[in-house]
Amino acid sequence: MMTNLSLRQQKIVDATKNFEVTCDVGCDHGYIGVELLKNNKTKFLIASDISEKSVKKAENLLKKENLLEFASIKVCDGLSSIDKNVDQIIIAGMGGKEIVHILSEYKNIKNTKYFAFQPMNELVFFRKFLEKINLKIIKDFIVYDKKFYHIITAKNGDFKLTDFQSKWGYKPKQRNSDYFLWLDKKEEKIKNIVTKLPKYNEKSEKFLKCLSEIKKIKKTKGARKC
Numbered sequence: 001m002m003t004n005l006s007l008r009q010q011k012i013v014d015a016t017k018n019f020e021v022t023c024d025v026g027c028d029h030g031y032i033g034v035e036l037l038k039n040n041k042t043k044f045l046i047a048s049d050i051s052e053k054s055v056k057k058a059e060n061l062l063k064k065e066n067l068l069e070f071a072s073i074k075v076c077d078g079l080s081s082i083d084k085n086v087d088q089i090i091i092a093g094m095g096g097k098e099i100v101h102i103l104s105e106y107k108n109i110k111n112t113k114y115f116a117f118q119p120m121n122e123l124v125f126f127r128k129f130l131e132k133i134n135l136k137i138i139k140d141f142i143v144y145d146k147k148f149y150h151i152i153t154a155k156n157g158d159f160k161l162t163d164f165q166s167k168w169g170y171k172p173k174q175r176n177s178d179y180f181l182w183l184d185k186k187e188e189k190i191k192n193i194v195t196k197l198p199k200y201n202e203k204s205e206k207f208l209k210c211l212s213e214i215k216k217i218k219k220t221k222g223a224r225k226c
């Protein structure tokens with residue numbers, strides 16, 4: 001059976017590395033984990049989800065693909081029932097604060113070699129949290145798949161993040177054409193808001209600062225594919 005990955009899911013799979021054990025937290029249907037097993041990007045998969053219904057879907061897919069023997073399936077909140085050492089963790093399609101909650105509860109971060117995240121929102125908060133827990137950002141890029149999605153990978157290591165980087169992304173060299181499309185949309189939205197605000201107040205100052213930062217990024221535009 002073919003696994004029909006969306007472009008977003010495919011980009012998440014592409015952003016992962018090859019490891020022995022990968023845990024896909026919030027696996028839902030299990031598409032991402034199954035793709036990893038099929039492409040030998042992981043030898044063993046832990047597919048977990050807080051929803052029993054989702055875990056059942058993942059189990060059915062693994063069965064159909066004859067991959068059940070290479071997987072363990074768990075119903076749990078985040079990584080709370082993951083006792084095995086995991087090389088790689090994927091957490092995709094959840095709010096930034098939910099991912100932060102999951103990572104905050106996990107005691108084994110230092111033994112995990114690689115992380116792939118796709119937070120749906122709260123990107124500034126999320127990047128700052130990674131800095132706080134010493135997870136160094138490796139990839140930070142955008143994919144457009146009917147909507148804009150941020151994909152961030154990280155590994156253990158110290159790093160410093162400026163306010164500018166937490167807002168506009170840590171990896172300027174990974175700003176691809178989808179990033180600049182996202183920036184255009186953001187600029188358009190802010191310009192629209194600014195026209196409706198009084199000229200000199202705290203809010204409009206904040207938005208005007210954003211517009212000048214966008215201008216700065218566009219000036220140094222060096223679009224690259226990731």
Ligand SMILES: C[S@@+](CC[C@H](N)C(=O)[O-])C[C@H]1O[C@@H](n2cnc3c(N)ncnc32)[C@H](O)[C@@H]1O
Binds near residue numbers: 098
């Ligand atoms: C939008 S789906 C994303 C599915 C898949 N990760 C993807 O990106 O295609 C989000 C999934 O996360 C699960 N989820 C939400 N909060 C969770 C938590 N705290 N722990 C585990 N799973 C969670 C939901 O039940 C749902 O199946």
